[in-house]
Amino acid sequence: MRLDPFVRDYQRFIADLSGILQSEETVFYLDTSVLMWAANIGRDARREFLAWCRSRPTGKMRVPVWAAHELHRHLLRGxxxxxxxxxxxxxxxxxxxxxxxxxxxxxxxxxxxxxxxxxxxxxxxxxxxxxxxxxxxxxxxxxxxxSGAADDVVDFVNDHILDTELDDIIRRINEVGELRYKHLMPPGYHDNKPENKFGDVVIWEEMLADLKDRTGPTQFDTVLISRDEKTDWVSSAPLVYNGGDKPQKSNRDMEFDVTLAHPLLIHEFSKKTSSRSLYVVPPGFVASALYYAPNSAGQASNVSKWFAASHRFDVIEKLATAALAARAAPVERANVAVANGEEAEPTVPPADLSPPVPARAFVAPSARAIASVNAFPLSSAYAQAPINLKDGLVASWVNSLVSGELPPLLFGKAMSGLIASDIRWATQANALFEQIAPNVEPANWNMAVLAVICSAYFDASGELHKVPQSEAALFALQMEPDARAAPAFAALNGFLKGADAQLPYLPGTGRQKVPYALNLLGGGGNGKADLLREVRVSGQPALIDRVPESSPQTLSRLLANDPSRGCTGKELRAVIAKHLFVPVELLATTWDTKKITWSADVGLASVDTTSEGGLSSLADEEDGDND
The missing domain is CATH 1.10.287 (Helix Hairpins)
Known part of the structure; x- marks a missing residue:
């Protein structure tokens, strides 16, 4: 079983889920709550919802028998x-x-x-x-x-109901149902309905039974659409990244949440089905994903009434999905701003939410071949362009990449230059690559990604940087969890190993936990802070003594705080992860709740790809700062 990350990427989640909702391979299930909801919403909204359900390929939209049974019971009860x-x-x-x-x-x-x-x-x-x-x-x-609404939904259910043999499921639940319930095993342990205590478990078992024999050459995903909160099905994100430097609190009411299926549910699901992933989403969220995709591209939506019926009228304009769609609007929006003499925000073409282009083989060039690509003409044009034309210029690069006119390595090298020189693109590049991924062949997209991430570790002649280039390295850490980029990171990993790079964390190794430990001298209780005596990362000492006050490596500078005020263990972990280019979630959270202080003259070691363990007490000034 794999636990969910504490801080999650909202934009990546929306992009992945939008593609899954559009894919013809995805298998959908509707539970009782969404069937009741469909019967309660207005006629026009209901027709849009049922039309979309019926538009799914044959056998890909399913109603569990138990959900139909519960609907029937509710209809009889009025x-x-x-x-x-x-x-x-x-x-x-x-x-x-x-x-x-x-x-x-x-x-x-x-x-x-x-x-x-x-x-x-x-x-x-x-x-x-x-x-x-x-x-x-x-x-x-x-x-x-x-009554007319009930007939509409009943007709739909009769056309899409599963043919489940319930006897075996009920017999098994009689044996293990109470155990699941008492030990908070998902799903359904929050169901406080004595007459239907294990209803969610029956629906879950029906889904597993239906998916058990679904195999084929094409991978597929699974989506359960439910209007219940399903807090015993899902794992909501405590904190969410949305393209900025700092995570924000999630807000399900505003659809600003990365809601994943419960880790234990995923564990069971992966053992019993061949489906690639499982999502549990409400119909309003599905409507938002389907509504904003064509709208951001300037096209009419065919789910507008379903979308309107799914949300309170006073929150529609505040939805996080609306803000995300606005940022993904067509390049023409930026062109209008440029024509009016305005400074446009970094803008990229909208993601084509159709299923990704089938992949062809990705063959990585050598690190030296990547280094030899000359992106100076593009970088120079960007540097010389007026401020209000810069983003339109990048948009033209994207269009040329999508059309096949601009080689992906050249595009990646040009973007690596922008990431290093323009703070806006240092924070926006990840979203840019996310948006263009569905519009280019995966092999070409990986080639562009590889050009950027290689620039973090190799110089213009293909030699290993002594200190990784900060902005490109942080881009690499953000991009690495994306499974689509696995070929690029496998190639980078090969380059780094071939160059005998010493790093606290080596990208492309499967994001395994990085050994991390603190040695603290207790403060004597009563809320006093513990004194930080030692930091070890990957077994190497990362805390150094007697650092000059002017050095960017001092802990006080890195934490933007002084020892008298101290910090939490969580804040320290985040700073160490960023400074040493380690994914923060791969460092142990053991000390997160501790209050910590430190000596005024201590600092953190720098990443040094030529030193044993990848750490050095001094930064190489020629290679730049680490953070």
């Missing part, structure tokens, strides 16, 4: 309107109580001061509001409309 009726009734009761309290409180003087003609005018307005709410409730709760 549950479709029950929640709405209760909501209207509760709102009417609260508003009536509000009307009673306010009409007791107000008088002519107060009402006139607030713009009313007097107390009678105010009371009349309140009474109209109460009556208006009742009329609004009658429209939404029309039972004739809900």
């Amino acid at each position: 549950s479709l309107n029950a929640n709405l009726k209760k909501a209207v009734s509760d709102a009417e009761a609260k508003l009536t109580d509000f009307a009673r309290l306010t009409t007791e409180r107000v008088d002519d003087a107060l009402c006139i001061a607030k713009g009313y003609a007097g107390r009678d005018a105010y009371v009349t307005d309140v009474q109209k509001t109460v009556q208006r709410l009742k009329e609004l409730g009658k429209i939404a709760g029309d039972e004739a409309a809900s």
Whole structure:
């Protein structure tokens, strides 16, 4: 079993999931909550949702038998309107109580001061509001409309229901259900419904049984669409990267979350199916991904009513998916800004959310061949371009790469120059490569990635840098988890090993844990900080004494803090990871909650690819700073 990262990449998650939702190989399942939701939303939105479901290839949209059984039970109980009726009734009761309290409180003087003609005018307005709410409730709760909606959903279910043999599943759950429930094994341990305690487990077992025999030459992914929060199915992200330097708190209401299937669920899923991945997503999130993809490209969406019905009207413009789509708008948007003499933000063509182009063999050139590619004309044109034309120039490179006119190695070398010289592209390059990935052949995309990541470790003559180039190395660490870039990182790993590079962390080795330990001298309790005495990374001492105060290696400078204020172990871990070019999630979190202080003259060793263990007490000034 593999645990999820604590901090996750939102843009990469959206790009991956969008492609999966569009792929004709993806297998979808609908649970009871989304079937009930489909019967409750308006006719136009329901038709869009069901039309999209029906547009999936034959056998790729599935309804578990247990979900159909639960839907049938709800229909017989009249549950479709029950929640709405209760909501209207509760709102009417609260508003009536509000009307009673306010009409007791107000008088002519107060009402006139607030713009009313007097107390009678105010009371009349309140009474109209109460009556208006009742009329609004009658429209939404029309039972004739809900009966037609039920028939629409029933017809769809009958066309897509699984043919599951439930006896074996129920027998197995009778044996292990209570164990799963008591030990918080996903899914379903949050179901506090005595009459349907193991309903989620039955649906889960149906999915596993259905996928068991699904094999073929093409890999496929699996998506469960559910309107329940499914907190016992998923692992939400505590912190999320969204293209900036610092992670942000996730917010599921704004769709700013990287919600992955629970690690234990994935473990079981991977052992029992051949599916590549599993996602558990609500219909509103699916609608957003499908809605913003064509809109960001200036095309009409065919899920606009489904999208509108899935979100509160007051949050649509605030959705994280909306902001991401705006950043992925076509290059023409930047061209308009340039024509108007405005300075455009770095802009890239929108991702083509169709399934990726089939891969051809990736054959890596040598490190020297990559180094010999001359990108000076492109870099020079960028440097000399007016500030408001620079991003349009990069956009033209992207268009030429996509059309096949610009060699991918040349594009990558040009981008490596921008990453090193322009702080904007140092932070935006990862998103740029993410956006263009679906539009070029994977082999060409890997070639461009390889050119950038090689520039972090090899100079213009193909010789190993003594100190890796900071911005390109950080780009490499951000890009490495992307499975699509595996060929590029395998090639880089070969180059580094061939050059006998000494590094605390060697890219392309499968992101294995990096040995990391702190030696702390206890502060005596009472909330006092522990004194940092030693740091070891990959078995090598990384803390050095008597560092000159002006050195960028001093711990106080790296932490932007002084010893009297101290830091947390988590802050220290993040600084060490960035300074030594190690993925932060690969360092142990053992000391994260500790409060730590340090001697004023200590600092961190520098990465040195020529020293044993990859660390040196002094930075090579000619190779630049480490951070």
